Each structure stands twice: as structure tokens, then as C-alpha cells.
Amino acid sequence: MSSYLTLIPFIKKYKWFYLWGVLSLIMVDALQLAIPEILRRITDALQFGTLEKQQLFMYSLTILFIGLLMMLFRFLWRILIINSSRRMEYELRNEMFEQFLRLSTSYYNDKKTGDLIAHATNDILAVRNAASGGIITFTDALFLNLAAVTMMILTTNLKLTLIALIPMPILAFAIYQFGASINQRFKIVQEAFSELTESVQESFSGIRVIKSFSREEQEIHLFDQSNENLFNKNMNLAILFGTFSPTIQFISSISFFITLIYGTQLVMNHTITLGSFVAFNGYLASMVWSVPVIGFVINILQRGAASMSRINKLMEETPNIVEASDAIDLRNVHGHIEFSNVTFYYTTDKVPILKNFTFHIDPGSTIGIMGPTGSGKSTIPTLLLRLYDPDDGEIKIDGIPIKDTSLRSLRDQIGYVEQNSFIFSASIYENIAFGKEDHSKENIEMAAKLAGLHQDIVSFPETYNTLIGERGVTLSGGQKQRLAIARALVKNPPILILDDSLSAVDTQTEERILEGIKSTIHAKTTVIIAHRISTLKYCDKILVLDNGRPSEYGSHEELIKLDGFYAYQYYQQMLEDEIT
Ligand SMILES: Nc1ncnc2c1ncn2[C@@H]1O[C@H](COP(=O)(O)OP(=O)(O)OP(=O)(O)O)[C@@H](O)[C@H]1O
Structure with missing residues (x-):
């Protein structure tokens, strides 16, 4: 439960909402407990034949008025408490998303998307439930219990109260036991649900692979297994719930049974009036209702606490890549890049x-x-962008260690086109403009022209406003690559890195794009990672990597002469070209 401590700032922020909300709730309960008192007076007056018409009218009117006030206060607490818990949910979700984006790339290496989504959905929901329903019901049940017992003792009879309460410890114990099992089974259901969501997500993302390999039957079978697993886990929970209510009701009915036997005797021997007996049953009914509710609330609070501790764990994660407190901004970069004795592991055990x-x-x-x-090869730009930090050695741009620069200014200097760049479900325009806030239509078109995509875009019905991705048209592999290049070029970065980003483009188009980039963007340091010699021959120098170490370095001609890996690839690709 200590995990809730992190909610204190939220609760403090909305303390007045909570305070007035809880007070309104207590008012509802107090008014509710006034009804058995009125019933006592009416019954007593009826029993002793003293009930007058005007008195009955006044009592009825009071009950109506109480009903009206209860409605008003109920409305108030709902608005106040539910409103603040929704605000808390909103702020918590925003903070969580900011944290997700703050965390380094390595955090995502071993995390399942389904689990991360579950933090932002199920966990926040459980905390919100605890901060609204949990608090409301807890206050409600606690006050109602205490007030009902006090009224039973003060207005009716201490002995009858004590006897009627005998089953309550058994009730509390049963609720506690059920609560623990319900919690555990609920957790298992959540896990099964997360597994199912993950499998559905994978099937949607991999739908083309599934179809092209005719794996529909197997996928349906796998889904059926996950679904059946969820069904079974849900049934286990439902059975427990099914047993819970009748058991609790049965134990509660023992209280009424005792009250009926002992209470009627007290009425018959005139220790209490009939009215007191009726009122006592009213108080008992309120209590019997609220005891199991306390058990449920404990569950809601426990579930919320488990979710809160998962959220806390996530919020306490610190990014591996951090900016130095006195980080400087990289500006007017010339593009000198230096890797000195860099050693890097993705995972240290490998x-x-x-x-x-x-x-x-x-x-x-x-x-x-x-x-x-x-x-x-791809690890080099990853380190240059500080998506990861090297375990040893240093990387500098224009002589400045990149560890000393601000992350934003560093990344602003580099236009990186990944092997498989992600295309957002947005318009072509928005996708190209993604990395540049102060863009103009001319910039975007210029970048698209340089990337050899403009002609394709104007052939789309809505040209640059055409939606792509899940909500729009599907781009070909080559179009996606060129769009990613345009996205990098629009930043006009001093350092441009193309990581196997022309592999899906034919050699003539590739030639045009590279020539275009070379002639238009002067004085840019360009790094081209590629397997195709036709791409690499544009480079001033070529570095051949072998197992994380440079094995060959030189111009195209020099490397051919060297007769190593590069020359072998060159002859191999020439042979392939001749055959095709
Ligand atoms: N995020 C990661 N976590 C763990 N290992 C990784 C990660 N990314 C890459 N690797 C591993 O690091 C090694 C080098 O990967 P890298 O992507 O740099 O190779 P590459 O030379 O670019 O390969 P390719 O030509 O196939 O793109 C590979 O063995 C790869 O499995």
C-alpha cells in the first residue's frame, strides 16, 4: 500500500475536491441512517395508537426531503471525487507517456509492447478505480458501519447489538480469504488477456506473412488456444465470484436470524419497542451491506496498489543516455566525425x-x-546519434565529445535514414516534415524532389496530403525508403547517414538521388552504408568492417587493387549483373 505515496502530490493538488467529496458522502450516509429513526417513530406511534394524520404527513414529507438531500449530496460527491480521479488519471497517463519517450532505446529491447500498453491502460485504470471507487466505498462503508453500530447501541439495545454482530468476524474473515484468491485469479486473467492482445497485434502486423505462407489455419488455432486460456481463467474467476456473493449473503443472514429470535423476545418482554426492533433491522441492513463492501474495497485498493507499484517502477527507471548538466549545443557543424577506441556491447554477456x-x-x-x-555497420550511426553509449572509447563531432553536447542539438545535426524507417499513419507531407518544425511547403517539395519521390507523390489523388499507413495508401518499399530520405533531407543536416536506404530502389533512380544529394547539398558529410557496390562507388572512401573492426579502407579503385572482401563483392556483383 506504500506505493500509493507517489499519489500524494495528486491528492494534495485536489485536496479540496476530495475533502468536500468525502464530506458530501458522509452527509448521504448520515441522512440514510435517519430513515430507520423515522420508521421507529412511526411504528411506535402505530403500536401505541398515537399516530396522527398530520404527524404521518410530516414524517412522510421528511423522508421525501431526506431523499432530495441525498440526491443532491450524491451528485456532489460523484462530481467532486470522480472528477478529481479522472484528472489524476489524465495527468498520470501524460507523465507516463513523457517517461516512455524519456527512456533510452535500450529500455525497449526486452519489453513486450503488450506489457507497456497495459501500464498505460489497465494499470492506470486500476489506480483510478482505487482513487475514486475505492476511496468512496471505503469512506462510505466505514462511516456507515460505525454510525450504524453507534445508533444500534444508543437507540436500541447493547446486548442485541453485540449478539447480532457475532457473525461479523466470520464475515470479515471470509471476505479476506475470498479477496486474496479473487486478486490472484484476477491477475492471472490480466496476464491471459495481455497474451491474447499481443497475439492479435502480431497477427495484424504480420498479416501479409501469414497469408503468403498460408498460415491462417495455424494462426486461428493459436488464437483459439489463447482465447480458450482466457476463457478458462475468466471462468475460474467467475466461479469464485459466484461462490463469494451467496456465501457472504448466507453469513449475513445469520445476523438477521439472531436478531429475529432474540429481538422479538426483547419486544415481547417490553425491553425494546416494536419501533426500535424495526429501526434496528434498518441499521443492520445498512451494516450487512457495507461489511462485504469493505472486503471488495480492500481488493480494489490492493489491485490499485499493485498497479501503482508497477507504475512507480516504470517512473523510477532512469534513461541510460543522459545529458551532461553543462551540456553544450552543437552549432554550425562542419561534419568531422571521429571514433577513438570505441568498444560497444548491446548486452554485456555477449x-x-x-x-x-x-x-x-x-x-x-x-x-x-x-x-x-x-x-x-548500423551500430555506428546508432552510437553517433547517442541512441546507445559506447562501453569504452570516445566519439567526437568537430572535435567535441558527443557526450558533452545536448542530445537535441546533436540529433539535429544528423539526418539518419534507417534501414527500415517507420512511416507514420499521417499524410505524406506530415511524414516528410516530421523532423523539422519550421518547415515550408517549398522545403518539403525540394526534399521530395531530391529523394526522387516528387513524381510519385503528384500522381496520388491528394498529392502531398495523401494519407499513408493504416489509414491511407500503402507505399511500395522503394517509395517508403525515398520518403525516409526526404524526411532526413528536409532537416538540411550537416551530417547525412543513409543506412541501406536505397536497397529497394533501382540503380538508375539510386544514381539520380545520390547525384542530386551530392550536387545540391554542399559540404555535407555523408555516410552511406550499403551492400551494393553501385551505391558505394559514389563515395570518396569506403570502409569495410569485419566483426566490428575495420578490415579495408580506401577508394573504390584502391580497394579493387587490394583484392580483398570489397573486390570479391565487386566481381561477384558484376557477374550477377551480367547474368541478369
Ligand atoms: N538492439 C539490439 N540488441 C541486441 N543486439 C543487437 C541489437 N541491434 C543489433 N544487434 C546485434 O548487433 C550485431 C550488429 O548489428 P548491426 O545492425 O550493426 O549489423 P549490420 O552490419 O548493420 O548488419 P546488416 O548488414 O545485416 O544490417 C548483430 O549481431 C545484431 O544481432
């Missing part, structure tokens, strides 16, 4: 991806990087 890697790129030059798959 082999290093880059080993003592030392390399430098002159400003304004175009450098190609090639090497076998998995040799660490």
Missing part, C-alpha cells in the same frame, strides 16, 4: 559489436561502409 574501433571522417566527404551482415 561479444562486443565494435572492438577498439578507431576511425575518422573528414568534413564534407562521402564515406561508404560495407561488410558482412552483423558486422556492426
Whole structure:
């Protein structure tokens, strides 16, 4: 329950809402307890034949008035408490999303999307329930219980009260036991639900693969298994719930049974009046209702606490990549890049991806990087962008260690086109303008032209406003790549990195794009990671990586002469071109 401590700032912020809300709630309860008192007076007057018409009219009118006040106060507490819990949910969700974006790339390496979504949905919902329903019902039940017992003792009979309360400890124990099992089964249901959501998400994302491999039957079977698992877990919970209510009701009825036997005797021997007996039953009914509710509330609060501790854990995560407190802004970059003795592991228990890697790129030059798959090519821009930090060594831009620069200014200097860039479900325009806040229509069109995409865009019915992704048209692999290039070019960055980003484009288009970039954007340091020699031959120098270490370096001609990996790839690709 200590996990709720993090909610204190929220509660403090909305303390007046909560305070007035709880007071209104207590007013509702107090008014509710006045009704058995009126019934006592009416019954007594009826029993002793003293009830006058005008008195009955007044009592009825009072009950009506109480009903009206209860309506008003109920409305008030609902508005006040539900409103503040919704505000809390809103703020908590915003804070969580900000934290998600603050966390470093490595955080996402071993996290399931379904679990992350569950934090933002189920966990926040459970906390909101605890902060609204939980608090309301807890206050409600606690006050009602205490007030009802006090009224029973003060207005009726202490002994009858004590005897009627005998089953209450059994009731409390049963509720506690049920509560623990319900909580556990509820958690299992949540896990099964998360598994099902994950599997549905995967099926939607991989629908093309499923269809092209005719895996529909197997996927339906797998889904059926997950769904059946969820059904079984839900049934387990339902059975427990099904047993819970009747058991609780049965134990509660023992209280009425005792009251009926002992209470009627007290009436018959004139220890209490008939009116007191009626009122006593009214108080008992309020109590019997509220005892199980306390059990439920404890569940809601426990569930909320479990969710809150998961949220706290997430909020306490610190990003691996942090800015120095005196970080400087990188400005007017010339594009000199230097890697000195860089060693890097994605996971420390595995082999290093880059080993003592030392390399430098002159400003304004175009450098190609090639090497076998998995040799660490894409890791180089990842480190340059500080998506990860090296375990050893240093990286500098224009002589400034990138660790000393602000993340934003560093990333603003680099236009990085990933192997498989993500395309958002938005318009083409918005996708290109993504990385540049102060863009103009001309900038966007210029970038699209340079990336060789403009002609494709104008052939779409709504040109630049055409929606793409889930809500719109589907782009071809080559169009996606060119869109990603346009997105990087619109930033007009001093350093441009194309990571296998022309592989789905034919060689003539590729030639046009690279020529365009070279002739239009002067003095840009360009790094081209590629497997195709046709792409690399535009580069001033080419670095061949092998197992995280430079193995060859030189111009196209120099590397051919060297007769190593590059030359082998060159002849191999020439042969393929001749055959096709
Ligand atoms: N996020 C990650 N977590 C753990 N390991 C990773 C991660 N990204 C890449 N790796 C591993 O690091 C190694 C180098 O990956 P990298 O992407 O740099 O290779 P690459 O030379 O660009 O390969 P390719 O030509 O296939 O794109 C690979 O073995 C890869 O499995």
C-alpha cells in the first residue's frame, strides 16, 4: 500500500475536491441512517395508537426531503471525487507517456509492447478505480458501519447489538480469504488477456506473412488456444465470484436470524419497542451491506496498489543516455566525425559489436561502409546519434565529445535514414516534415524532389496530403525508403547517414538521388552504408568492417587493387549483373 505515496502530490493538488467529496458522502450516509429513526417513530406511534394524520404527513414529507438531500449530496460527491480521479488519471497517463519517450532505446529491447500498453491502460485504470471507487466505498462503508453500530447501541439495545454482530468476524474473515484468491485469479486473467492482445497485434502486423505462407489455419488455432486460456481463467474467476456473493449473503443472514429470535423476545418482554426492533433491522441492513463492501474495497485498493507499484517502477527507471548538466549545443557543424577506441556491447554477456574501433571522417566527404551482415555497420550511426553509449572509447563531432553536447542539438545535426524507417499513419507531407518544425511547403517539395519521390507523390489523388499507413495508401518499399530520405533531407543536416536506404530502389533512380544529394547539398558529410557496390562507388572512401573492426579502407579503385572482401563483392556483383 506504500506505493500509493507517489499519489500524494495528486491528492494534495485536489485536496479540496476530495475533502468536500468525502464530506458530501458522509452527509448521504448520515441522512440514510435517519430513515430507520423515522420508521421507529412511526411504528411506535402505530403500536401505541398515537399516530396522527398530520404527524404521518410530516414524517412522510421528511423522508421525501431526506431523499432530495441525498440526491443532491450524491451528485456532489460523484462530481467532486470522480472528477478529481479522472484528472489524476489524465495527468498520470501524460507523465507516463513523457517517461516512455524519456527512456533510452535500450529500455525497449526486452519489453513486450503488450506489457507497456497495459501500464498505460489497465494499470492506470486500476489506480483510478482505487482513487475514486475505492476511496468512496471505503469512506462510505466505514462511516456507515460505525454510525450504524453507534445508533444500534444508543437507540436500541447493547446486548442485541453485540449478539447480532457475532457473525461479523466470520464475515470479515471470509471476505479476506475470498479477496486474496479473487486478486490472484484476477491477475492471472490480466496476464491471459495481455497474451491474447499481443497475439492479435502480431497477427495484424504480420498479416501479409501469414497469408503468403498460408498460415491462417495455424494462426486461428493459436488464437483459439489463447482465447480458450482466457476463457478458462475468466471462468475460474467467475466461479469464485459466484461462490463469494451467496456465501457472504448466507453469513449475513445469520445476523438477521439472531436478531429475529432474540429481538422479538426483547419486544415481547417490553425491553425494546416494536419501533426500535424495526429501526434496528434498518441499521443492520445498512451494516450487512457495507461489511462485504469493505472486503471488495480492500481488493480494489490492493489491485490499485499493485498497479501503482508497477507504475512507480516504470517512473523510477532512469534513461541510460543522459545529458551532461553543462551540456553544450552543437552549432554550425562542419561534419568531422571521429571514433577513438570505441568498444560497444548491446548486452554485456555477449561479444562486443565494435572492438577498439578507431576511425575518422573528414568534413564534407562521402564515406561508404560495407561488410558482412552483423558486422556492426548500423551500430555506428546508432552510437553517433547517442541512441546507445559506447562501453569504452570516445566519439567526437568537430572535435567535441558527443557526450558533452545536448542530445537535441546533436540529433539535429544528423539526418539518419534507417534501414527500415517507420512511416507514420499521417499524410505524406506530415511524414516528410516530421523532423523539422519550421518547415515550408517549398522545403518539403525540394526534399521530395531530391529523394526522387516528387513524381510519385503528384500522381496520388491528394498529392502531398495523401494519407499513408493504416489509414491511407500503402507505399511500395522503394517509395517508403525515398520518403525516409526526404524526411532526413528536409532537416538540411550537416551530417547525412543513409543506412541501406536505397536497397529497394533501382540503380538508375539510386544514381539520380545520390547525384542530386551530392550536387545540391554542399559540404555535407555523408555516410552511406550499403551492400551494393553501385551505391558505394559514389563515395570518396569506403570502409569495410569485419566483426566490428575495420578490415579495408580506401577508394573504390584502391580497394579493387587490394583484392580483398570489397573486390570479391565487386566481381561477384558484376557477374550477377551480367547474368541478369
Ligand atoms: N538492439 C539490439 N540488441 C541486441 N543486439 C543487437 C541489437 N541491434 C543489433 N544487434 C546485434 O548487433 C550485431 C550488429 O548489428 P548491426 O545492425 O550493426 O549489423 P549490420 O552490419 O548493420 O548488419 P546488416 O548488414 O545485416 O544490417 C548483430 O549481431 C545484431 O544481432
